[in-house]
Amino acid sequence: MIRATSVIRAAALARGEIVDRIVLDHGDRHRRRMAMRGVGGLAFLLDLPEPTVLDDGDALALEDGRLVWVEAAPERLLAVRAGSDHALKRLIWHIGNRHIPAEITDDAVFIAYDHVLAEMVRGLGGSAEPVERPFRPEGGAYAGGHAPAHGHDAGHPGEPAGGHAHHHGDGRYHIHD
Template identity: 50%
Template sequence: MAVAVAYRLRRAGEWSGAADVVELGYEERFLRRRRLMTRGGEAILVDLPQTVSLEHGDALELADGRLVEVIAAVEPLIEVRGDLPRLAWHVGNRHTPCQIEADRLLVRRDHVIAEMLRGLGAVLREVEAPFTPEGGAYGHGRTHGHSH
């Protein structure tokens, strides 16, 4: 069986009309070269020129021109409520990926982070939801360490 190859990434809002969908967790969306399986059962090989952070709503363009939409998978998370600016500062200070919403923060389940947040007065609840944390301050993607 032939494997379709994706050489190009189209960012959310730059495309329309996906032929299929691939559902990926947060860690899985950081890639350069990887074999994926679409919801429709098609194997695709992603072979991008550089490592990228795929975002919910992006699309992979296959060599034949078809598009495969990237969807953020449901993951085990912690919903954080309380003094959000203060709590977000502490989460960010630990370089922990965080999804920021008007009335809550979402972080991946981690007992150390959870204990820190409880100690700061946060109200926590375990949830299952797609995880789309904030990207780096200098464009798409993730930041690692202080070298930016």
């Protein structure tokens, strides 16, 4: 099976033979190694040196130089809004306190659809409207300003001695020795 061994970021994508496209949700855009099949039927193995977040518009470079276009799949989300900047900041604090992935835009915060969180937001005076769109959550403090990253520097306060704990941004959380 042919392998995709590198990512060409959308901003750096100049030209190349795009032979297929892959449509992935937020969770599947954070991978290192995974068998994939493009929309057009091309089967390949994603085989990157480290876990990488694939963004909408990136391309996966196959071993033979051909490219597979990456497209962010629409997902069921909640668009959280409030009547003022202060009210929205307050909602963001409550959402962040639950350690769930969130995408922050100029006028809304997008989170994965969850009826319990929708009721919480409404109970705090905000609106939470279901929408379907690609999800591009923030990467977190240790992700280098990009989407979720796997690695960390040395331990953080409150982490177990000799190891570290982290959240992947897609519901997975674990501790390394």
